[in-house]
Amino acid sequence: MRIPLPKIREIIEAVKALIKGPYTSKFPKVPHVPHPNFRGQPKFDEKICVGCLGCEEVCPVEAIAHKDIIDKNKVPKRVMIHYTDTCIFCGQCEAACIADNQGIKLSNDWELSFFDRSQAQETIEKELALCEICGDVIATKDHLKWISEKIGELTYSNPTLYLSRLKSLGIIDENIISCMKDFGRSDRVKILCARCRRETTLTTK
Numbered sequence: 001m002r003i004p005l006p007k008i009r010e011i012i013e014a015v016k017a018l019i020k021g022p023y024t025s026k027f028p029k030v031p032h033v034p035h036p037n038f039r040g041q042p043k044f045d046e047k048i049c050v051g052c053l054g055c056e057e058v059c060p061v062e063a064i065a066h067k068d069i070i071d072k073n074k075v076p077k078r079v080m081i082h083y084t085d086t087c088i089f090c091g092q093c094e095a096a097c098i099a100d101n102q103g104i105k106l107s108n109d110w111e112l113s114f115f116d117r118s119q120a121q122e123t124i125e126k127e128l129a130l131c132e133i134c135g136d137v138i139a140t141k142d143h144l145k146w147i148s149e150k151i152g153e154l155t156y157s158n159p160t161l162y163l164s165r166l167k168s169l170g171i172i173d174e175n176i177i178s179c180m181k182d183f184g185r186s187d188r189v190k191i192l193c194a195r196c197r198r199e200t201t202l203t204t205k
């Protein structure tokens with residue numbers, strides 16, 4: 001039987017490999033360090049994210065979701081969830097993030113295997129503002145603050161915004177409400193959802 005001779009290219013590559021060393025890495029013995037521009041798993045920054053749901057809107061594969069809950073301390077919260085097993089690392093969430101693209105950012109993390117698929121998710125929590133009349137969710141408190149900071153003094157054109165802001169600063173004057181306890185006007189000076197705002201403004205009691 002005739003043994004085929006190696007081609008010239010193969011000989012050159014073999015010699016190069018002897019001089020340069022192997023092309024493959026020693027992973028998993030030696031951890032792999034991805035390229036700085038590698039697009040890995042996006043991660044929320046709980047301090048910067050305001051819970052606006054913008055990233056959830058743009059995610060093409062529904063890898064971001066949320067649940068509005070009342071926690072064990074009876075605090076209303078929005079839980080933002082990132083499903084790491086569904087994510088395709090496209091970066092749309094980061095590009096659309098209203099918090100200067102910092103609320104969620106692609107990282108270099110790429111080792112994402114799980115034995116239990118229910119673990120393939122990361123969550124953060126943001127406190128919610130509820131309507132003081134019907135209890136519906138308005139937005140997260142951080143999102144109201146973000147809007148207020150964006151529009152500046154125009155905040156004072158909307159009771160929900162200025163009351164949220166004053167409450168967060170601890171300088172709300174409850175007498176504003178008590179001095180208006182007639183003809184239903186006091187309801188207008190409350191943190192309200194859009195429906196209750198419309199009803200308290202347009203309905204004469």
Ligand code: SF4
Nearest residue numbers: 059087088090091093
């Ligand atoms: S990187 Fe793309 S797929 Fe992953 S969460 Fe962000 S928008 Fe969704």
Ligand code: SF4
Nearest residue numbers: 049050052055097103
């Ligand atoms: S602030 Fe950014 S990361 Fe947070 S919910 Fe909005 S878009 Fe998503």
